[in-house]
Amino acid sequence: MTTLLDSASGVIAPSPALPAPPVFEDPADERLLRKRELAAAFRLFGRFGFSEGVAGHITARDPEHPDRFWVNPFGMSFNQIKVSDLILVDHTGAVVEGDKPVNRAAFAIHSEVHKARPDVIAAAHAHSLHGKAFASLGIPLDPITQDAAIFYEDQGLYAEFGGVASSVEGGRRIAKAVGETKAAILQNHGLITVGHSVGEAAWWFITMERSCQAQLLAMAAGTPKLIEPEIARTVRDEIGNHFAGWFSFRPLWDQITEGRPDLFD
Numbered sequence: 001m002t003t004l005l006d007s008a009s010g011v012i013a014p015s016p017a018l019p020a021p022p023v024f025e026d027p028a029d030e031r032l033l034r035k036r037e038l039a040a041a042f043r044l045f046g047r048f049g050f051s052e053g054v055a056g057h058i059t060a061r062d063p064e065h066p067d068r069f070w071v072n073p074f075g076m077s078f079n080q081i082k083v084s085d086l087i088l089v090d091h092t093g094a095v096v097e098g099d100k101p102v103n104r105a106a107f108a109i110h111s112e113v114h115k116a117r118p119d120v121i122a123a124a125h126a127h128s129l130h131g132k133a134f135a136s137l138g139i140p141l142d143p144i145t146q147d148a149a150i151f152y153e154d155q156g157l158y159a160e161f162g163g164v165a166s167s168v169e170g171g172r173r174i175a176k177a178v179g180e181t182k183a184a185i186l187q188n189h190g191l192i193t194v195g196h197s198v199g200e201a202a203w204w205f206i207t208m209e210r211s212c213q214a215q216l217l218a219m220a221a222g223t224p225k226l227i228e229p230e231i232a233r234t235v236r237d238e239i240g241n242h243f244a245g246w247f248s249f250r251p252l253w254d255q256i257t258e259g260r261p262d263l264f265d
Helices: 025-046 102-115 129-135 170-178 198-221 228-241 240-247 250-259
Strands: 056-063 067-069 087-092 095-097 122-126 156-158 183-186 190-195
Touching: 025 056, 025 067, 025 122, 025 198, 025 250, 056 102, 056 198, 067 102, 087 102, 102 122, 102 156, 102 170, 102 190, 122 198, 129 183, 129 190, 129 198, 156 170, 170 183, 170 190, 190 198, 190 240, 198 240, 198 250, 228 240, 240 250
Parallel strands: 156 183
Antiparallel strands: 056 067, 056 122, 067 087, 087 095, 122 190, 183 190
16 A cells, blocks of 8 residues: 555545545445445535536446446436436437436447546546537647646547437547547547546546636636646646545545435435
């Protein structure tokens, strides 16, 4: 077990004083936690105003069946989603568990991302205001703040827009843009983030949306100063690793689960 802040590397990592992502022997227990974190993430996205009509989806890979993922039902408000509302979809688009419809774009995008990245547990995509405004520029986030440096050399750019991403081929191109990174900016569309846990993927989306807002504000005011590449990489490695993403989500998890315990129903 390493310390919270290793003096040599500066990497934020688990310590005896901090919680760590749980390890499960029973996939049923792991499935329940992933579904609970998924429902909590939707409530948070709703609270942050990331919803846009019926657009937006977050997925969590099933721990027992890696070719299936849990996702929100099509047309349901983020602010009302509960664990019992989540549906299980396989990589052919069939609903394996649940009686609600699946968003075609959710299947097209997330099935291809999950196929391309076996390491990814969760993926998040929404039409958040500042994310889609920034995406219209067709440029990557610059390392102008500590938070934005999380994505330095660790973000993709899908520099085209071919309409609603409801085709498997469209989803495949988005998955290619994500590549081996934690996120991608989808030109004229919005943001997508991935993680080794639901909390990590959700946190990357939340902080990326805010970083888009910060860069838009800075560009409107003048010419932002960039963090030096070597420093940006160090910051990314310190606070942009898998544990840091998972741990950064914990305060939001505590807040939403205490205030909205009905999401566990």
